[in-house]
Amino acid sequence: MSLPVYQKAVVKYKLLLLVVFLLPLSALKAQDVFSVGPAFHFNFGDKKPKISWGVEASLWWYENNNVPVSANLGFDHRKGSTILYTQAQTGVALAGISAGPYIEFRKEEPTIVGLQTDYWVNYYLGLNYRVRYNKEGTKKAFGLYIKAPIVTDPEENSDGDDWDWDWD
Secondary structure (H helix, E strand, O other): OOOOHHHHHHHHHHHHHHHHHHHHHHHHOOOOEEEEEEEEEEEEOOOOOEEEEEEEEEEEEEOOOOOEEEEEEEEEEEOOEEEEEEEEEEEOOOEEEEEEEEEEEEOOOOOEEEEEEEEEEEOOEEEEEEEEEEOOEEEEEEEEEEOEEEEOOOOOOOOOOOOOOOOO
C-alpha cells in the first residue's frame, strides 16, 4: 500500500517549509554536541496502539555557513518488534526535522524496511511526532525523550593555541 501522490507532495512541502523557517534561526547555535538518551513512544496506525521504548544518539555540528546538521542512530523496541534507524537532521535548539531509513525486525512476521521522519521540539527534554512509511502503509507515533549533551570540542572557539609543537 503506497501513499497517494497528493499525500506524498504534502509531506514533501511540509518538510521544505519547516526547513525554510528553521534555517534562518540557526544562529542560535552552541558548540558541536554529542547527545544520547532514552525515548518513549505511543505508536498508532496498527490494529492496536502500542507503547515502545528506545535509545537514540545524535552528533550535531555546524557547517561554515552556520547550518546545523546532525546524524543520529537509534533503536525502538515494542512487544513483537525492534526497529533500528539512522537519520539526517537539521534544526535549532528548539525545533527540527529528521529523515532516514529504518529496518524493523518482527517476531512472527517478515523483516521490513522503510523511511522514518521525525518532527520535534526540545532542548534536552523533547517531544516528537514520528511517521514511518513502508510497503504496508504509514505508522505514526508521539514521543517523549531526554538527552544528555556532551560537548565534543569545548575549546573550538578559543583564540589561543594550547600546543607548541616545536617546543622553542
